[in-house]
Amino acid sequence: xxxxxxxxxxxxxxxGASLSLEAGEVHGLLGPNGSGKSTLNxxxxxTVAADRAEITLDGRPLAxxxxxxxxxxxxxxxxxxxSLIPDLTVAQNLTLxxxxxxxxxxxxxxxxxxxxxxLRQFAPALGDRVTASTPVADLPPGEQQIVEIAKAVMRRPxxxxxxxxxxxxxxxxxxxxxxxxxxxxxxxVSVAFVSHRIDEVMQLCTRATILRSGxxxxxxxxxGTSEQELVSLMIGxxxxxxxxxxxxxxKGEPRLTVTGLSGQNLNNVSLRAHRGxxxxxxxxxxxxxxxxxxxxxxALRAREGSITTSSGRGARIRHPRDAARIGIALVPxxxxxxxxxxxxxxxxxxxxxSLARRxxxxxxxxxxxxxxxxxSMIDRxxxxxxxxTDPVSSLSGGNQQKVIIAKxxxxxxxxxxxxxxxxxxxxxxxxxxYALIRKLTRxxxxxxxxxxxxxxxxxxxxxxxxxxxxxxxxxLDAEDVTYDNLVSSxxxxxxxxxxxxxxxxxGTA
Amino acid sequence: MSGMLDRIRDVRVxxxxxxxxxxxxxxxxxxxxxTFFSLYSITSNFATFVPxxxxxxxxxxxxxGGGLDxxxxxxxxxSSVVAVTVMGGEDGRVGLGFAVAIAVGAVCGLxxxxxxxxxxLQPLIVTFxxxxxxxxxxxxxxxxxxxxxxxxxxxIYRTAVAGVPVSVLAVLVAVCLWLVLxxxxxxxxxxAVGGDPGAAYASLVPVTRTRTLxxxxxxxxxxxxxxxxLANSGSGDPFVxxxxxxxxxxxxxxxxxxLRGGRGGAVGxxxxxxxxxxxxxxxxFFDVPTTYRQLxxxxxIIGxxxxxxxxxxxxxxx
Numbered sequence: 001x002x003x004x005x006x007x008x009x010x011x012x013x014x015x016g017a018s019l020s021l022e023a024g025e026v027h028g029l030l031g032p033n034g035s036g037k038s039t040l041n042x043x044x045x046x047t048v049a050a051d052r053a054e055i056t057l058d059g060r061p062l063a064x065x066x067x068x069x070x071x072x073x074x075x076x077x078x079x080x081x082x083s084l085i086p087d088l089t090v091a092q093n094l095t096l097x098x099x100x101x102x103x104x105x106x107x108x109x110x111x112x113x114x115x116x117x118x119l120r121q122f123a124p125a126l127g128d129r130v131t132a133s134t135p136v137a138d139l140p141p142g143e144q145q146i147v148e149i150a151k152a153v154m155r156r157p158x159x160x161x162x163x164x165x166x167x168x169x170x171x172x173x174x175x176x177x178x179x180x181x182x183x184x185x186x187x188x189v190s191v192a193f194v195s196h197r198i199d200e201v202m203q204l205c206t207r208a209t210i211l212r213s214g215x216x217x218x219x220x221x222x223x224g225t226s227e228q229e230l231v232s233l234m235i236g237x238x239x240x241x242x243x244x245x246x247x248x249x250x251k252g253e254p255r256l257t258v259t260g261l262s263g264q265n266l267n268n269v270s271l272r273a274h275r276g277x278x279x280x281x282x283x284x285x286x287x288x289x290x291x292x293x294x295x296x297x298x299a300l301r302a303r304e305g306s307i308t309t310s311s312g313r314g315a316r317i318r319h320p321r322d323a324a325r326i327g328i329a330l331v332p333x334x335x336x337x338x339x340x341x342x343x344x345x346x347x348x349x350x351x352x353x354s355l356a357r358r359x360x361x362x363x364x365x366x367x368x369x370x371x372x373x374x375x376s377m378i379d380r381x382x383x384x385x386x387x388x389t390d391p392v393s394s395l396s397g398g399n400q401q402k403v404i405i406a407k408x409x410x411x412x413x414x415x416x417x418x419x420x421x422x423x424x425x426x427x428x429x430x431x432x433x434y435a436l437i438r439k440l441t442r443x444x445x446x447x448x449x450x451x452x453x454x455x456x457x458x459x460x461x462x463x464x465x466x467x468x469x470x471x472x473x474x475x476l477d478a479e480d481v482t483y484d485n486l487v488s489s490x491x492x493x494x495x496x497x498x499x500x501x502x503x504x505x506x507g508t509a
Numbered sequence: 510m511s512g513m514l515d516r517i518r519d520v521r522v523x524x525x526x527x528x529x530x531x532x533x534x535x536x537x538x539x540x541x542x543x544t545f546f547s548l549y550s551i552t553s554n555f556a557t558f559v560p561x562x563x564x565x566x567x568x569x570x571x572x573x574g575g576g577l578d579x580x581x582x583x584x585x586x587x588s589s590v591v592a593v594t595v596m597g598g599e600d601g602r603v604g605l606g607f608a609v610a611i612a613v614g615a616v617c618g619l620x621x622x623x624x625x626x627x628x629x630l631q632p633l634i635v636t637f638x639x640x641x642x643x644x645x646x647x648x649x650x651x652x653x654x655x656x657x658x659x660x661x662x663x664x665i666y667r668t669a670v671a672g673v674p675v676s677v678l679a680v681l682v683a684v685c686l687w688l689v690l691x692x693x694x695x696x697x698x699x700x701a702v703g704g705d706p707g708a709a710y711a712s713l714v715p716v717t718r719t720r721t722l723x724x725x726x727x728x729x730x731x732x733x734x735x736x737x738x739l740a741n742s743g744s745g746d747p748f749v750x751x752x753x754x755x756x757x758x759x760x761x762x763x764x765x766x767x768l769r770g771g772r773g774g775a776v777g778x779x780x781x782x783x784x785x786x787x788x789x790x791x792x793x794f795f796d797v798p799t800t801y802r803q804l805x806x807x808x809x810i811i812g813x814x815x816x817x818x819x820x821x822x823x824x825x826x827x
Binding site for chain 2: 045071077081082086092093098104105106
C-alpha cells in the first residue's frame with residue numbers, strides 16, 4: 001500500500017503512509033500514540049475508507065471498499081475492538097458471514113469439521129469447558145480475543161492483520177498465537193503485526209515499518225536493530241518546542257492523595273497531587289488514565305483504595321455529586337456525550353453544575369444571577385460566542401471545551417481533572433486552554449491532566465506519571481518531562497520489567 | 510442519559526416469565542369461562558388471536574434485527590383491502606388473494622427497509638411516517654368498510670381438521686414458518702446485525718441487505734395476517750389494525766425479545782401475543798369495558814418485565 005491518506009474531520013490520521021508486505025513474513029507495524037497504525041490496518045481490511053490509497057497485490061492494483069472486498073482478496077483482520085457477536089455461540093461467530101448454505105439454509109454440518117479443527121488448534125488457549133456451542137458472552141476477554149483470532153485464521157487469509165491482538169492475552173496464550181502465526185507464515189501467509197509491546201515485535205517479526213504522525217518514516221530489518229534504535233525512530237528528530245520556561249509553580253502541600261486505588265482497568269494506583277501543580281498522566285493510550293480520573297471523580301466505582309483531599313477530609317466519593325461537593329471538577333474527554341447539553345444554551349450549560357449556589361429559596365433559578373455568572377465566566381475565559389442563549393453546539397470545538405471548563409470553574413474547584421481536553425481542538429484554542437490551566441494552578445488548584453499527546457504533556461505538566469496496564473510504572477519530574485523521555489518511557493515500560501525512567505526517583509509520587 | 514436508555518432497552522423478559530404469564534392467563538381464563546376448553550371456544554378464541562400472532566412474528570424479526578416497525582398495522586390494513594378488492598368475493602380467487610396480500614405486504618416492507626437500511630434513518634420515525642402513507646393508501650383503495658370475503662375462506666377458518674381447529678393450525682403453521690426461517694443464513698445474519706452491526710459488518714455480513722430483508726419478511730407476514738383478519742371478519746375495513754402495531758411490540762416485549770436487538774425469538778412473541786389476547790378476554794369476562802384493554806396491556810407488560818427483573822436479580826445475587 002502506498003500514499004494512504006485519511007482525514008477524520010480536521011484531523012489528519014494518515015498522510016501518505018505506505019506499507020509493503022512480502023509473502024511469508026511477519027511484518028511489525030510500530031509507532032507512538034496516534035501515529036495511524038490502526039487506521040492503516042483498517043484501510044487494508046476495508047472497514048475504513050481512505051481518502052486516497054493505492055493498494056497492489058501481486059503487482060495488480062486493488063480497490064477495497066468493504067470488508068467483503070478485502071475477504072475476496074484473501075485479507076482478514078483481527079481488530080483491536082472485537083468483531084464478535086456476544087449472543088452467538090463460538091461456532092456461529094467463527095463462521096459468521098461465511099456460513100455454508102444451500103438455498104439459503106444453513107448447513108452447520110459442512111462447517112463443523114472446520115470449526116472443530118480450528119478450535120483444536122486454539123484449544124490450549126481456551127478454557128476447558130469451551131466448546132463450539134458456548135456463547136461468546138460467557139468467555140473472559142482473553143478467550144474472546146482468541147476466538148477473534150481463530151475466526152480470522154479460519155478464513156484462510158493470504159494476508160492476516162493482527163492489530164493489538166495480544167494486548168489482553170496471557171503469556172501462554174501469546175506464545176500459542178505466535179506458534180499459529182509462524183505456521184501460517186511457513187505456509188506463505190503474510191502477517192501484519194501491531195503491538196505496543198516492542199519485545200513481542202522483536203520476537204516475532206522479521207521486518208518492521210515505523211509510522212509517525214501518519215507517515216511512514218522507516219522500514220527496517222529487525223535482525224541487527226536494537227529496541228533503542230526502534231524507539232528513537234519512532235520519536236524522530238523533530239524536537240518538541242521546549243517549554244518556553246514558563247515559570248512552574250512551586251509545589252505546595254498535597255491537595256489530593258490517592259492510595260492503593262484499584263477498579264476498572266486500575267491496579268493499585270497511588271498518587272499525590274499538590275497545590276499549584278499540573279500532574280500529567282502519560283503512557284500509551286488506554287492504560288487506565290481515563291479510568292483513573294473517572295474513579296477519582298466517583299463516576300466509576302473503586303474496588304479498593306482511598307481518596308482523600310485536603311478540603312473534604314475523610315469524605316467518601318461514591319458519586320460525582322460527592323466529588324463536586326468537596327471541590328473536584330472533571331472535564332471529560334468525550335465532550336459530546338459526557339460534558340455538555342449540546343442543544344441547550346451556553347448560559348444553561350455554564351451554570352448547571354453550580355446551580356445549587358444560586359438558587360433562590362432552594363427552588364427557583366434567578367435568571368439575572370445566572371446570566372451574570374455566565375457572562376463573567378465567558379469574559380474570563382475569552383470564549384467567542386454570539387449570544388449567551390445560543391446552543392453550545394453552535395460553537396467551535398475549542399470553544400465548546402472552554403464552556404465545559406467554565407461550568408466547573410464557577411464551582412471554584414480545588415482539584416481539576418482534565419481528561420484529554422484538547423483532543424480535536426485547534427492550536428489557538430489549545431494555547432488558551434493551557435493558559436486557563438496555568439491560571440487555575442496559580443490560584444492554588446491541583447490539576448491532573450491526562451493527554452494522549454506527549455508534546456502537550458511536555459509543555460504543560462510539572463510532573464508526569466507514566467501508566468501501563470492500569471498501574472503507575474514510572475514518574476518523570478521537572479526537567480525530565482520532555483517529549484523524548486515521555487515517548488520512550490511509554491514504549492519501554494511496555495517491555496516487561498519496570499524500566500526506571502527519568503532521574504528523580506522520589507518514591508511513587 | 511443514553512446509557513440509562515440503553516439499560517432500559519437491555520432489560521429483557523425471561524423465558525420463564527413469559528411462560529408463567531401464559532399459564533396464569535390460561536388458568537384465569539378457564540376459571541372465568543367454564544367453556545374455555547370446548548372446541549367452539551378454542552376455535553373462536555384462536556380465530557381472533559391469529560392476526561396478532563402473525564404480526565408479532567413479523568415484529569419479532571424486525572426487532573431481533575435491531576429495528577422497530579410501527580407500520581405493520583397499516584400494512585395489514587392496506588393488504589387486506591387490496592386483497593378483498595382483488596378477490597371480489599369469488600371462491601376461485603382465494604389463492605390470488607393470498608399472493609396479492611403477501612406481495613403488497615412485502616413491497617411495503619421493502620419501502621420501510623430501504624429507507625431504514627439504505628438511507629439510514631431512525632426506524633421509529635420512518636415507520637411512523639410510512640404507517641400514515643400505507644393507511645392513506647388503504648383509504649384510497651377502499652374509502653369505507655365494505656367488500657365481501659369469499660365464503661370459502663370464512664367457512665374453512667371456523668372449521669376443524671381432524672379435531673384441530675383451523676385457527677389453531679394457522680398458529681402452528683406460523684410457528685413452523687418461523688422455525689424454518691431460523692435455519693436460514695439470513696436469520697443468523699439478522700441476529701448478528703441486531704447484536705452488533707459494526708462487528709457484523711466487519712465479519713462480512715451484508716448488513717444493509719439483511720436489515721432491508723427483515724422489513725420485507727415482516728411485511729409478508731403482515732400480508733398473511735391481513736388474510737387471517739379477512740377470514741375472521743368476512744369483509745374489508747381500511748381502518749382495521751390501528752392498534753395491532755403497538756400490540757405486536759407489546760407481544761414482542763412480553764415474549765422476551767430485547768428491544769435493543771439480537772436476542773429472543775418469535776416463539777416467545779407468539780406466546781406474548783396469546784397472553785395479551787387472553788388478557789383482553791379476561792377483562793371482558795370481568796365485565797370491564799373493552800376500553801380498558803390498553804390499560805391491561807400495559808399492566809401485563811409491566812408485570813412481565815417485573816417478573817424477569819426479579820428473577821434475574823435473584824440469579825445475579827446467587
